[in-house]
Amino acid sequence: xxxTLTDRSxxxxxxxxxxxxxxxxxxxxxxxxxxxxxxxxxASVRNVMAELEELGYLASPHTSAGRIPTxxxxxxxxxxxxxxxxxxxxxxxxxxxxxxxxxxxxADMLREASRTLSSFSHYTGLVMVPRLKATIFRHIxxxxxxxxxxxxxxxxxxxxVQNKLVEIDEDLTPRDLEQIxxxxxxxxxxxxxxxxxxxxxxxxxxxxxxxxxLLRRAFALSSAALIDETSGDIIIEGTSHFLExxxxxxLKCMKRIVQTFEQKSILVDLLDRxxxxxxxxxxxxxxxxxxxxxxxxxxxxxxxxxRGTLGTLGVIGPNRMPYSTIxxxxxxxxxxxxxxxxxxxD
Amino acid sequence: xxxTLTDRSxxxxxxxxxxxxxxxxxxxxxxxxxxxxxxxxxASVRNVMAELEELGYLASPHTSAGRIPTxxxxxxxxxxxxxxxxxxxxxxxxxxxxxxxxxxxxADMLREASRTLSSFSHYTGLVMVPRLKATIFRHIxxxxxxxxxxxxxxxxxxxxVQNKLVEIDEDLTPRDLEQIxxxxxxxxxxxxxxxxxxxxxxxxxxxxxxxxxLLRRAFALSSAALIDETSGDIIIEGTSHFLExxxxxxLKCMKRIVQTFEQKSILVDLLDRxxxxxxxxxxxxxxxxxxxxxxxxxxxxxxxxxRGTLGTLGVIGPNRMPYSTIxxxxxxxxxxxxxxxxxxxD
DNA sequence: TTTAGCACTCTTTTGCGGCGAGTGCTAAAA
DNA sequence: TTTTAGCACTCGCCGCAAAAGAGTGCTAAA
Numbered sequence: 001x002x003x004t005l006t007d008r009s010x011x012x013x014x015x016x017x018x019x020x021x022x023x024x025x026x027x028x029x030x031x032x033x034x035x036x037x038x039x040x041x042x043a044s045v046r047n048v049m050a051e052l053e054e055l056g057y058l059a060s061p062h063t064s065a066g067r068i069p070t071x072x073x074x075x076x077x078x079x080x081x082x083x084x085x086x087x088x089x090x091x092x093x094x095x096x097x098x099x100x101x102x103x104x105x106x107a108d109m110l111r112e113a114s115r116t117l118s119s120f121s122h123y124t125g126l127v128m129v130p131r132l133k134a135t136i137f138r139h140i141x142x143x144x145x146x147x148x149x150x151x152x153x154x155x156x157x158x159x160x161v162q163n164k165l166v167e168i169d170e171d172l173t174p175r176d177l178e179q180i181x182x183x184x185x186x187x188x189x190x191x192x193x194x195x196x197x198x199x200x201x202x203x204x205x206x207x208x209x210x211x212x213x214l215l216r217r218a219f220a221l222s223s224a225a226l227i228d229e230t231s232g233d234i235i236i237e238g239t240s241h242f243l244e245x246x247x248x249x250x251l252k253c254m255k256r257i258v259q260t261f262e263q264k265s266i267l268v269d270l271l272d273r274x275x276x277x278x279x280x281x282x283x284x285x286x287x288x289x290x291x292x293x294x295x296x297x298x299x300x301x302x303x304x305x306x307r308g309t310l311g312t313l314g315v316i317g318p319n320r321m322p323y324s325t326i327x328x329x330x331x332x333x334x335x336x337x338x339x340x341x342x343x344x345x346d
Numbered sequence: 347x348x349x350t351l352t353d354r355s356x357x358x359x360x361x362x363x364x365x366x367x368x369x370x371x372x373x374x375x376x377x378x379x380x381x382x383x384x385x386x387x388x389a390s391v392r393n394v395m396a397e398l399e400e401l402g403y404l405a406s407p408h409t410s411a412g413r414i415p416t417x418x419x420x421x422x423x424x425x426x427x428x429x430x431x432x433x434x435x436x437x438x439x440x441x442x443x444x445x446x447x448x449x450x451x452x453a454d455m456l457r458e459a460s461r462t463l464s465s466f467s468h469y470t471g472l473v474m475v476p477r478l479k480a481t482i483f484r485h486i487x488x489x490x491x492x493x494x495x496x497x498x499x500x501x502x503x504x505x506x507v508q509n510k511l512v513e514i515d516e517d518l519t520p521r522d523l524e525q526i527x528x529x530x531x532x533x534x535x536x537x538x539x540x541x542x543x544x545x546x547x548x549x550x551x552x553x554x555x556x557x558x559x560l561l562r563r564a565f566a567l568s569s570a571a572l573i574d575e576t577s578g579d580i581i582i583e584g585t586s587h588f589l590e591x592x593x594x595x596x597l598k599c600m601k602r603i604v605q606t607f608e609q610k611s612i613l614v615d616l617l618d619r620x621x622x623x624x625x626x627x628x629x630x631x632x633x634x635x636x637x638x639x640x641x642x643x644x645x646x647x648x649x650x651x652x653r654g655t656l657g658t659l660g661v662i663g664p665n666r667m668p669y670s671t672i673x674x675x676x677x678x679x680x681x682x683x684x685x686x687x688x689x690x691x692d
Numbered sequence: 693t694t695t696a697g698c699a700c701t702c703t704t705t706t707g708c709g710g711c712g713a714g715t716g717c718t719a720a721a722a
Numbered sequence: 723t724t725t726t727a728g729c730a731c732t733c734g735c736c737g738c739a740a741a742a743g744a745g746t747g748c749t750a751a752a
Contacts, residue, residue, distance in 0.1 A: 026714090028714050042714090043716095043727070047725090063714075063734095064733040065715095105511060139497075141487065141489045145484065145485060153497070161497065161509045240604040243597055243600055254589055255586055258589060259586045372745090374745050388695090390693085392746065396746085408701085408703070
C-alpha cells in the first residue's frame with residue numbers, strides 16, 4: 001500500500017475536494033466525470049475512490065451517498081495539491097481601500113483587518129492584538145491623577161498604546177514623576193519589553209537601586225505599568241457567516257462553536273501557534289486539539305512591525321473552505337498590516 | 347369595549363404570558379386551568395381568551411393551537427401586571443463577586459458587566475461605552491512621539507481614558523507641550539466635554555487666540571484630541587444564548603439578528619434611548635423600530651458616574667423574556683457599576 | 693354567569709411506496 | 723493488464739394519506 005498516490009489518484013482527489021468545497025454535497029463518481037477534465041468512466045473513478053477511501057483520504061456518509069474528504073484528505077490537499085494564485089491587483093486594491101480612512105489608530109486598523117478578512121473570505125475574521133512582550137519600548141509617561149493614583153501610558157514602537165492605572169503608596173511630586181519618566185525613556189527606548197522587564201528586575205536587585213529612592217520607585221511603577229493585560233485579546237468579526245454554512249445547520253453544534261468563540265482563550269492559543277512561523281499556516285479540524293472546533297479550520301499568518309513578529313491574524317471556517325482563495329487573502333492582509341504598521345509611526 | 351380589563355381577564359392574561367414565557371409553547375385553555383390558581387373551567391377561560399384576542403393582547407398562530415401574547419400583551423404585562431421583586435442578597439453577592447478581581451480599569455469592568463448580565467440573565471448582555479460628551483474633563487496630556495506626531499491622552503473624571511494620535515504640522519518643543527498641557531488642565535478641569543468644546547470654539551474665535559501662537563496650538567490639539575471616536579462602541583457578550591431560543595431556530599432569521607448585532611450601530615441607537623431616563627426601560631419588539639429586531643426585546647438601564655449619566659447597559663433577548671427576573675438584574679448591575687465608578691477613582 | 697358537551701379545524705406524527713443517486717462486483721472490451 | 727459497461731443492491735429523501743392530538747367556538751344546560 002504505497003503512501004504515495006499516483007498522479008491519477010491525486011487528480012481525482014483534488015477534483016473531489018474542490019467539488020465538495022463548492023457544493024457541500026457528497027461527491028459521486030458520475031458528477032466527477034461530468035464536470036472536469038477527467039477523462040475516465042464513472043466505474044474507473046469508483047475504483048480510485050474506493051482506494052482513496054481505504055487510504056483514509058475520503059469517507060462516505062453512507063452507502064448510497066458520494067464521498068466527502070476526511071481531514072487527512074484536506075491536509076494532503078493543502079500540503080501538496082493546492083496551487084495558490086496571487087490576488088489580482090483589483091482585489092488588492094479593494095482590500096487596501098478599506099484602510100484609507102483609518103488614521104493612526106492601531107486598534108481601529110486591527111478591527112478593520114478582522115472585518116476585511118471576514119467580508120472578503122465570507123468566513124469569520126480573527127485578529128490577535130499584539131502581545132506586549134513582542135513589542136519594542138518607545139515611550140512611557142506617568143500622569144498623576146490624584147495623590148495616590150497614577151496613569152501610566154506606555155507606547156510601543158509600532159504605535160500600540162497601553163494605559164494602566166497604578167495605585168501608589170506614597171505621594172510623588174510631579175517633579176518626581178518627570179524625573180522617573182525621563183530616566184525610563186532614556187534607558188529603555190529601543191529595548192524589547194522582555195529586555196525592559198529583565199533590566200528592571202536586575203537593576204532592582206542591584207545595590208544602587210536600594211539607596212536611590214527615586215530609582216526604586218521608577219522601577220516599581222514601570223513594572224506595574226508593563227504587566228501585559230491586553231495580551232490575549234482577540235478581535236472576532238463576522239461570526240454570522242458561520243450561520244450560512246450548511247454543515248453547521250445543527251443548532252447544538254453551532255452553539256458549541258459560537259460559545260468557544262466567545263471564550264476567546266482557545267482561539268488565542270490557536271493564533272499563538274502561528275507566532276513563530278513564517279507565512280500562512282493552516283490548521284485543520286482536530287489539529288486544533290479542541291473538540292468543539294473539530295469541524296473547523298483556521299488559516300492564519302503572522303504580522304509584524306518594525307522589529308519582529310507582533311501577532312497573528314486569520315480566518316476560521318468549516319473544514320470545507322476554499323483554501324485556494326482564502327490563503328492569498330490572509331497572506332496579503334498580514335503583509336498589508338505589517339506594511340502599515342511600519343510606515344504609520346515614523 | 348372597555349379598554350380596562352377586568353380583574354379576571356388580567357389574571358388570565360398574566361397566567362398565559364407567564365406560561366408562555368416558561369414554555370415557549372402556545373398556551374391552551376386546559377393547560378391554564380391545570381397549572382395555576384385559576385379556579386375556572388377551560389370553557390370560561392376560552393371565553394376570556396377570545397375576548398383578549400379581540401382586544402389585541404393575544405394571538406393564535408392557527409385555529410387549533412393555543413394563544414401567544416402579542417406585543418401589546420407584553421407591553422401591558424410589563425407596564426401593569428408585572429411585580430418585580432428585589433434580588434435576594436445571595437444573588438447580589440454573586441453578581442458583586444464578579445467585579446472583585448477587576449482593578450481600576452474601566453474597560454475591563456464594563457466588559458465584565460456585559461458578561462455578568464449575559465450569564466445571569468441567560469440572554470445577551472449589552473454595555474454601551476460611556477459617551478465622551480457625557481463625561482467631565484479631568485486631565486489631558488500630550489506626549490511627543492516624533493517630530494510630527496503627538497499622542498494625546500485624555501482622562502475623564504470617571505476614569506475613562508482615551509488616546510489619540512495627532513499629527514501636527516509644525517514641530518513643538520517639549521516645553522511648548524508642557525505649557526499647553528498646563529494651560530488646558532488649569533482652564534478645563536471640571537467642565538463637561540461639551541463645555542470644553544464650546545469653550546475651545548469661542549476662544550479660538552476670539553482675538554487674543556489669533557495672536558497667541560501657543561494658545562492657538564493648544565486649542566487645535568485639544569479639539570483634535572477630543573473628537574469622540576470611541577463613542578458608539580458597545581460591548582456585546584453572550585450572543586450564543588440566542589441560539590438557545592426556540593423562536594430563533596430558523597437560521598435565516600437568526601442570521602439576520604446576529605448580523606444586526608455585528609453592525610452595532612442599531613444597538614447603539616437603542617441603548618442611547620435609555621440615556622435620558624431614570625430606571626429600567628423595556629423596549630419590546632417593533633418598538634425597536636428595526637425590522638430585524640422585531641422579535642427581540644431590550645431591558646436597559648442607565649449607569650452614571652460622579653456627575654450625571656455616562657451610558658446605558660442592558661440585556662437583549664426574545665420578546666418572550668422572563669422580565670420579572672431580568673429587570674432586577676439589569677437594575678442592580680446598573681447601580682453597581684455606578685457605585686464602582688464613583689468610588690474607584692478618588 | 694359558568695360549565696359540560698360536541699363538532700370542527702388544523703398541525704404534527706407516522707407509515708409506506710417509489711424515486712434517485714451512488715456503490716460494488718463481475719464480466720467483457722481495449 | 724487496465725478500463726468500461728451492466729446490473730443488482732443499498733439507503734436517504736420525497737410525497738402522500740391516514741391517524742392522532744390539541745385546541746377552539748358554539749350551544750345548551752346547570
